[in-house]
Amino acid sequence: METGSNHRPRGSALRLDAACTVGLPTAGLLPRTTGGRVLDISAVTWMTTIGVIIVLLAVDLAVAAVRPHRVGFREAAAWSVFYVLVAIGFGLWFLSAHGSVFGAEYFAGYIVEKSLSVDNLFVFVIIMATFAVPEEHQHKVLTFGILLALVMRGIFIAVGATLLSLFSFMFLVFGALLLYTALQLFRHRNEDPDVENNVIVKTARRVLPVSDEYDGGKLFTRLDGRRLVTPLFVVLVAIGGVDLLFALDSIPAVFGVTEQPYIVFTANAFALLGLRALFFLVKGLLDRLVYLSAGLAIILAFIGVKLILHWAHVDIDKRIPEVPTPISLGVIITILVVVVIASLLKTRGDTSVTAHAGSLHASRSADREPD
Helix, strand or coil: CCCCCCCCCCCCCCCHHHHCCCCCCCCCCCCCEECCEECCCCHHHHHHHHHHHHHHHHHHHHHHHHCCCCCCHHHHHHHHHHHHHHHHHHHHHHHHHHCHHHHHHHHHHHHHHHHHHHHHHHHHHHHHHHCCCCHHHHHHHHHHHHHHHHHHHHHHHHHHHHHHHHCCCHHHHHHHHHHHHHHHHHHCCCCCCCCCCCHHHHHHHHHCCECCCCHHHCCEEEECCEEEECHHHHHHHHHHHHHHHHHHHHHHHHHCCCCCHHHHHHHHHHHHHCHHHHHHHHCCCHHHCCCHHHHHHHHHHHHHHHHHHHHHHHHCCCCCCCCCHHHHHHHHHHHHHHHHHHHHHHHCCCCCCCCCCCCCCCCCCCCCCCC
16 A cells, blocks of 8 residues: 555444444545555446445335335345345456455455444344334335435545545544444443433434324324324434444444545445345344454454554554555454354354344443353
8 A cells, every 4th residue: 555645544433322322525536546556436437336326225215115014034135145246246347447456445345344234233123122113114214224324424435535635643543443442342242232221312202202103104193183203213313323323433444444435435335235135134143143243343453453553654654564455354354254153153052142232331231141
C-alpha cells in the first residue's frame, strides 16, 4: 500500500446496545491508491452498480411485501446461495477489471462485513423474540432494516472517506476505537443487549401510543377512534437503532482492509443484501455459534492493530511494517473457520450451552454462562 498524505483511514466498531441508546462517496472524491495503483471508478460504473443493487433490493422488498409468509429452509437456502453467488460474481468481475490487489481487498471487505452481519442476526433474533413479531411479518422487518442500513452506511462511507483523506491521525482514532470495542465485546461476550430497556425503545413507548396488536402488519391502527402505532412500528424503531450502531461499527472495520470508497460500499451492499435470507437460514444455528462474539472481538482487535500500524507507518516511521491485504484475508478466514468448528464441537450433544450476541456494556438481564 502506498504511503503518503493521500492515505485514508479505515474502521471503527460500535455495537448494538450502545447505539440503540443513544451517500455514497461522490465522484468529487479523489481516487485512492493501493500499491501505487489508482482505482478510478467512473460515474457510469458507480451508477450501474447502484442500479443493480436497487434492483436486487426491490426484488427482496417485493418478496417480503407482496406475499407475507413463513420462510422455510429451502427458500432461505436458495436466496442465500443466490446472493452469495452474486457477490462472488461481482468480485470476480472486479478482480479481472481492476487487478488482484483490489480484488483481494473486495473479498476481504466482503468477508469482514458478512461475518459482522451474522452478529447482527443475533440482535435481530433478540428483537423479534422480545416483541413477539409474527413469522409472516419478520421478513418485512428485515427488508426495512436492510434498506435503512444501506442508506446509513452510504452516508458513513462518504463521511469516513473524507475524514480519512483529510486527517491521517483518524487511522489512530479508528484503530483505538476498534481495540476498545473488541475489548468490551470480549468481556461481555456471554451477554445479550437489553432491547426492551433500550433508551430509544423506552422513549418510543413513552412518547407514542402503542397498540397491543400487530393488526395485519400495519404500522398504524385505530382503536375506539384513537390513532395508535402498532408494535411493528416500535420494532422498526429498534431496528433503526441497531442499523445506526452497526454502521458505526462495520464501516471503520472495512476501512481497515481497504481505503477505496467503491470497495467499501460494494462490500457492505452485497453483504447486506443477503441478510434477510440468511436470517431464516441460520436462525436455528445461531444458538450453536457460542464463540462467534469472541471471534469477532479478535477480528476487530486485529483490524484495530492494522490501522494503528498504518498510522505509525505514515506519520512516524515508514520503516514500521504494515499488514498486507492477503495476510489480513487469511487471518480473518482462519479465525472464522476456527470459531465455527470450535463452536459446533462445543455444542455437539450439549443443549445447555447457548450462544449470545455480545454487548459493549454489562446487561442487568445477562444470563452468563461459564467459559
